[in-house]
Ligand SMILES: NC(=O)c1ccc[n+]([C@@H]2O[C@H](COP(=O)([O-])OP(=O)(O)OC[C@H]3O[C@@H](n4cnc5c(N)ncnc54)[C@H](OP(=O)(O)O)[C@@H]3O)[C@@H](O)[C@H]2O)c1
């Protein structure tokens with residue numbers, strides 16, 4: 001890595017400290033560097049809070065003139081009045097030596113306007129340092145800005161011989177992944193705004209679908225049950241809020257809401273969730289629901305946790321025809337991540 005990349009790598013690292021609290025805003029990290037020394041760091045800490053550039057600027061020691069600094073920021077500085085004033089105005093006021101930017105902000109309100117404002121003010125701007133990683137850091141945000149649809153992560157566990165569920169008559173335990181990976185799964189829940197399952201998963205497993213083994217907030221719960229065969233006495237309905245997408249009824253209850261989608265399809269459900277402000281969804285099963293997302297081609301990433309154990313029989317997991325982008329061993333499981341082609 002060259003010097004600019006080393007500082008941008010640090011911006012990405014500190015940006016991630018905001019991962020449980022900034023959604024649906026992007027994670028952003030910013031540094032002020034003078035004479036090859038990091039003078040101050042800042043990141044976007046919580047939704048609606050001050051931006052990374054402001055936080056970094058406010059931590060500059062009083063004996064340092066910010067004009068002498070290079071500013072590193074993982075996302076293009078904003079150029080419009082949102083919940084906070086534009087960061088490009090702040091940087092123009094400071095007039096630092098250079099501004100080094102990871103990637104463009106895909107938000108149509110910015111998208112190059114922040115860079116243009118800095119350049120028009122005579123500031124030397126460099127764009128595209130560790131660009132792909134900076135975009136990947138905010139993959140949910142990029143998807144939403146470009147397509148007006150939420151980012152969809154499919155996640156399931158399968159045995160070494162590819163079973164995802166027991167036969168419906170089986171009384172044997174259906175736990176597949178290593179319990180030591182529960183914190184990883186719960187972190188996935190916490191970094192998505194919604195978690196979605198099918199009615200059979202609710203009726204069979206009686207899951208809570210909340211965050212227990214990680215920091216972060218519980219996601220909104222979403223159940224697909226076109227024929228309303230879901231049992232609304234299951235425990236997940238006793239806490240938090242759940243949306244039940246179905247073919248026939250719109251009705252509001254204390255802890256859950258029936259939402260009619262006609263015709264019933266994944267695209268209609270994703271559009272409705274997007275309109276409700278949901279920008280990222282973790283789809284946790286079961287087989288039929290995961291298959292519907294694959295068939296409709298409306299998914300972005302799939303995370304498959306494969307255990308070391310084999311079962312004698314069961315229900316086969318969906319088959320992906322994408323190439324893996326990463327594979328890691330975690331305790332007794334292999335975790336493989338796929339992107340849609
Ligand atoms: N290994 C894992 O990671 C994992 C994760 C979750 C679940 N599971 C297991 O998977 C099994 C459940 O899977 P499953 O395939 O039987 O059921 P499922 O996918 O959980 O739910 C199927 C039901 O969802 C509804 N549904 C959802 N999308 C639909 C669509 N596009 N079109 C039509 N109906 C749709 C229908 O409900 P209505 O009948 O109400 O209309 C359907 O009966 C359980 O044994 C569970 O333990 C495994």
Ligand SMILES: [Zn+2]
Nearest residue numbers: 051077078087
């Ligand atoms: Zn800003």
